[in-house]
Amino acid sequence: MKFPFHTVARGWKTFHRFQQKGVLSEDQRLWSSPLKCSRSSSQLCKEKCFYITTPIFYVNAAPHLGHLYSAMIADCLHRWKLLQGFESRFATGTDEHGLKIQQAAEAAGKDPLTFCTEVSQRFETLFSNCSVSFTDYIRTTEQRHRRAVEHFWSVLWNKGLIYKGSYEGWYSTQDESFLTPSQVSDALDPSGKEVKVSLESGHKVEWMKEENYMFRLSSFRSLLLDWLVKNPSAVQPERFHQAVLQWLQEDLPDLSVSRQRSRLQWGIPVPGDPEQTIYVWLDALVNYLTVVGYPEKHERWWHVAHHVIGKDILKFHAIYWPAFLLGAGLPLPQVIHVHSHWTVGGKKMSKSLGNVVDPFEHSQMFTNDGMRYFLLRQGVPDTDCDYTHDKVLKLLNAELADSLGGLLNRCTAPALNPAQVYPAFCSHSFPRDRRGRAVEEDYHMVETVRSLSTVVEKHYESMQVYKALEAISACVRQTNGFIQRHTPWKLDRRDSKDGRWLDTIIHLTLECLRVYGTLLQPVVPEISDRLLTRLGVQSQERSWKDLDFLGRYFGTDCSFEGRPLGSNCGLLFSRLETQSGDKQKTMKSKKPAQ
Numbered sequence: 014m015k016f017p018f019h020t021v022a023r024g025w026k027t028f029h030r031f032q033q034k035g036v037l038s039e040d041q042r043l044w045s046s047p048l049k050c051s052r053s054s055s056q057l058c059k060e061k062c063f064y065i066t067t068p069i070f071y072v073n074a075a076p077h078l079g080h081l082y083s084a085m086i087a088d089c090l091h092r093w094k095l096l097q098g099f100e101s102r103f104a105t106g107t108d109e110h111g112l113k114i115q116q117a118a119e120a121a122g123k124d125p126l127t128f129c130t131e132v133s134q135r136f137e138t139l140f141s142n143c144s145v146s147f148t149d150y151i152r153t154t155e156q157r158h159r160r161a162v163e164h165f166w167s168v169l170w171n172k173g174l175i176y177k178g179s180y181e182g183w184y185s186t187q188d189e190s191f192l193t194p195s196q197v198s199d200a201l202d203p204s205g206k207e208v209k210v211s212l213e214s215g216h217k218v219e220w221m222k223e224e225n226y227m228f229r230l231s232s233f234r235s236l237l238l239d240w241l242v243k244n245p246s247a248v249q250p251e252r253f254h255q256a257v258l259q260w261l262q263e264d265l266p267d268l269s270v271s272r273q274r275s276r277l278q279w280g281i282p283v284p285g286d287p288e289q290t291i292y293v294w295l296d297a298l299v300n301y302l303t304v305v306g307y308p309e310k311h312e313r314w315w316h317v318a319h320h321v322i323g324k325d326i327l328k329f330h331a332i333y334w335p336a337f338l339l340g341a342g343l344p345l346p347q348v349i350h351v352h353s354h355w356t357v358g359g360k361k362m363s364k365s366l367g368n369v370v371d372p373f374e375h376s377q378m379f380t381n382d383g384m385r386y387f388l389l390r391q392g393v394p395d396t397d398c399d400y401t402h403d404k405v406l407k408l409l410n411a412e413l414a415d416s417l418g419g420l421l422n423r424c425t426a427p428a429l430n431p432a433q434v435y436p437a438f439c440s441h442s443f444p445r446d447r448r449g450r451a452v453e454e455d456y457h458m459v460e461t462v463r464s465l466s467t468v469v470e471k472h473y474e475s476m477q478v479y480k481a482l483e484a485i486s487a488c489v490r491q492t493n494g495f496i497q498r499h500t501p502w503k504l505d506r507r508d509s510k511d512g513r514w515l516d517t518i519i520h521l522t523l524e525c526l527r528v529y530g531t532l533l534q535p536v537v538p539e540i541s542d543r544l545l546t547r548l549g550v551q552s553q554e555r556s557w558k559d560l561d562f563l564g565r566y567f568g569t570d571c572s573f574e575g576r577p578l579g580s581n582c583g584l585l586f587s588r589l590e591t592q593s594g595d596k597q598k599t600m601k602s603k604k605p606a607q
């Protein structure tokens with residue numbers, strides 16, 4: 014850890030200074046260390062509940078694939094927690110205030126609320142279409158949110174953490190953010206005029222001078238450092254944690270948290286001062302509290318809050334938001350999961366650049382689960398990833414259609430499995446003493462699949478979903494290799510030894526598929542459902558605790574042995590093809606094996 018103890022100790026000095034001033038309460042020591050729970054909160058922590066949020070999406074333009082990706086990561090985490098038996102709450106929604114929206118509505122010739130409602134509905138429809146199973150959808154123009162923001166503001170105001178002052182400095186309307194001189198550089202606009210731009214986003218900035226309300230952000234620097242040093246997994250992956258620590262080494266001036274009403278009308282007025290509008294980021298961030306019933310009944314869920322965000326909004330979530338929360342006397346989020354960006358031709362996919370991929374069109378072209386699988390299998394949180402049609406096509410054909418779909422087809426095809434059952438496992442054919450027909454590689458496969466759930470759990474927990482999928486995919490390949498090695502289609506059922514060995518091969522393969530189907534549920538819910546249904550696995554047999562693998566080999570029972578298979582709902586995933594003559598990729602229809 015790069016941060017020495019004296020840096021942290023300064024955090025406590027600040028804490029005591031605030032305490033003496035009556036700004037922070039005695040309990041704040043606990044708030045600033047969210048992994049340690051107070052007596053009452055430890056009871057809350059014991060409950061298996063989980064609260065996950067996406068960013069709320071800015072409605073100045075229609076959704077693109079990057080937005081869907083954020084929502085899919087959060088959805089995967091939510092489904093994963095449900096699979097583990099947690100009570101999970103998953104919130105998403107739209108951020109509807111600010112100058113950019115005021116301007117976008119004006120340009121569209123609509124009043125701001127009508128404009129916001131239309132775009133918000135597009136986000137909601139997209140998420141519903143793509144199996145993003147949110148439990149709460151929030152819009153910042155709702156009355157319940159306005160109430161929460163006004164209350165939150167009053168708490169900060171009453172603690173002396175907001176004061177009226179004058180802000181003078183660089184401001185980017187596009188990013189809705191303030192910048193220090195070191196974050197700004199010179200550039201030429203398209204007409205050749207010299208302009209100043211944000212180093213991080215490249216967006217134009219302007220010098221702003223106006224009287225407004227300031228939040229005492231500078232006073233929280235040491236407390237924030239303390240939180241991050243004591244909770245090394247508060248921001249994940251590690252490189253983003255380090256980035257926040259680095260920012261905190263730099264200047265952290267107080268933050269302007271309002272705009273003159275004359276400049277910005279589309280927002281929540283400052284309580285008690287109708288001449289000022291609350292800064293859109295303060296307004297937006299409070300949504301996470303609104304959803305769980307702030308200010309009256311947020312405790313239960315707020316103690317288990319996890320945010321999923323893109324790296325572009327890290328500073329708002331890992332510096333401003335925790336500082337606001339500390340100021341308001343509320344616990345900090347458990348983890349901020351950060352992901353990188355989808356790029357097109359190396360450039361960030363973004364509304365303002367206009368290089369966006371339409372998520373409606375592409376999830377129709379590749380299917381919802383196909384799109385989910387691709388984004389979560391290829392999306393690496395640490396680094397940006399380029400999106401191309403060909404990559405999607407190749408990956409889905411190789412891993413979903415050929416490898417996983419082919420495996421299911423092989424062991425459920427009537428030619429190999431005429432009785433259409435989960436056949437019996439024969440321990441003489443596949444004995445523990447390794448003296449049967451199974452070979453060394455088969456035993457190795459069994460051990461790998463047995464430990465797969467532990468591997469996958471670790472990766473889902475840290476939101477390295479691509480690693481979980483890599484591990485599952487490697488196992489699917491091994492299982493195909495197992496079938497290929499023993500060529501069961503050459504065995505003669507009329508011979509009793511061959512018949513038992515054939516059944517054992519199929520039993521083992523179906524057991525592997527049951528594990529893969531169960532573990533894949535957070536990523537591809539529809540495909541997993543079809544797979545498990547085909548295997549005859551009931552909906553109440555698909556949870557984490559049902560993952561015991563190959564009981565008949567490991568000396569326990571197998572409740573599936575002898576059961577009829579479920580109905581055949583067709584191919585698990587149809588191969589995607591490029592039609593000659595044009596670049597359009599379509600689904601090739603093919604009959605399932607009879």
Ligand SMILES: Nc1ncnc2c1ncn2[C@@H]1O[C@H](COP(=O)(O)OP(=O)(O)OP(=O)(O)O)[C@@H](O)[C@H]1O
Binds near residue numbers: 082324363
């Ligand atoms: N290219 C992308 N890849 C992955 N996630 C993205 C991408 N673009 C946006 N997001 C996600 O959506 C959130 C909100 O993005 P935002 O509404 O600012 O979209 P944008 O296209 O970047 O807009 P703008 O071009 O106006 O900056 C981001 O914080 C991130 O979580």
